[in-house]
Amino acid sequence: xxxxxRTKYTxxxxxGLSLIGTLAGCSAADTSASADESTDTGSTSSSETSESxxxxxxxxxxxxxxTDGTYEAEGEYQAPGESETITVEVTLEDSIVxxxxxxxxxTSGNAARYQAEFADGIGDIVVGExxxxxxxxxxxxxxxxxxxxxxxxxxxxxDAVG
Numbered sequence: 344x345x346x347x348x349r350t351k352y353t354x355x356x357x358x359g360l361s362l363i364g365t366l367a368g369c370s371a372a373d374t375s376a377s378a379d380e381s382t383d384t385g386s387t388s389s390s391e392t393s394e395s396x397x398x399x400x401x402x403x404x405x406x407x408x409x410t411d412g413t414y415e416a417e418g419e420y421q422a423p424g425e426s427e428t429i430t431v432e433v434t435l436e437d438s439i440v441x442x443x444x445x446x447x448x449x450t451s452g453n454a455a456r457y458q459a460e461f462a463d464g465i466g467d468i469v470v471g472e473x474x475x476x477x478x479x480x481x482x483x484x485x486x487x488x489x490x491x492x493x494x495x496x497x498x499x500x501x502d503a504v505g
Contacts, residue, residue: 408438408475408504408505409435409438409474409500409503409504409505410435410503410504410505411435411436411437412434412435412503413432413433413434413435413442414432414433414434414435414499414502414503415430415431415432415433415499416430416431416495416496416498416499416502417429417430417431417448417495417498418430418431418490418491418492418493418494418495418496418498419491419494420487420488420490420491420494421487421490422454422487425454427448427449427454427458427487427488427491428448428449428491429445429446429447429448429458429461429462429488429491429492429495430445430446430448430495431443431444431445431446431492431495431496431499432444432445432446433469433474433496433499435474435503438473438474438475439471439472439473439474440469440470440471440472440473440474440477441470441471442466442470443465443466443469443470444462445458445461445462445465445492446462447459447461447462457483457484457485457487457488458485458488460482460483460484460485461482461483461485461488461489461492463483464482464483465479465482465492468482474496474499474500474503475500477493477496478493479492479493479496
C-alpha cells in the first residue's frame with residue numbers, strides 16, 4: 344500500500360473514531376424524546392422573560408469575567424396555553440458551573456412532569472461547563488423548559504459580571 348493511500352486510510356479511520364466518540368457522548372435522554380412539551384395546557388401569554396434575584400454567595404471573589412459565588416434567577420418560558428417559570432441556582436468558580444439546581448414551579452400536568460425531568464437531568468449537562476458556553480436545547484425530552492433555563496442563565500451572567 345502506498346504511503347499516501349495509508350495516510351488517507353489513517354485519516355478516515357481517525358475521523359470515523361472521532362464521530363463515534365462524539366455520538367457516544369450524547370445520551371438518549373439529552374437528545375431525543377418521543378413527546379414534547381407541546382401538550383401542556385392553560386391560558387395564553389407570549390412573554391419570554393426572566394426575573395433575577397441577587398446572587399446569594401457569601402465572600403464572592405472575582406476570577407475574570409464573572410464573580411465566583413452562587414446565583415439564582417427565575418426563567419420564564421411560554422408553554423402551549425400558559426407561561427411557566429423555573430428557578431435556577433448556579434454556583435460559579437472561575438466562570439465554570441460547579442453546581443446547578445433547577446426548582447420546578449409548575450404544579451400539574453405535562454409542565455410539572457417536564458420541569459421535573461429537566462431538573463433531574465440538567466446537572467449532567469452543565470456542571471463543569473463554562474457559563475458562557477451554555478445554550479441548553481433539550482434535556483430528558485423537555486425542550487420548552489430549556490428556554491426558561493437559558494433565560495435564567497442570561498440573568499445570572501448579568502448578575503455575576505465581575
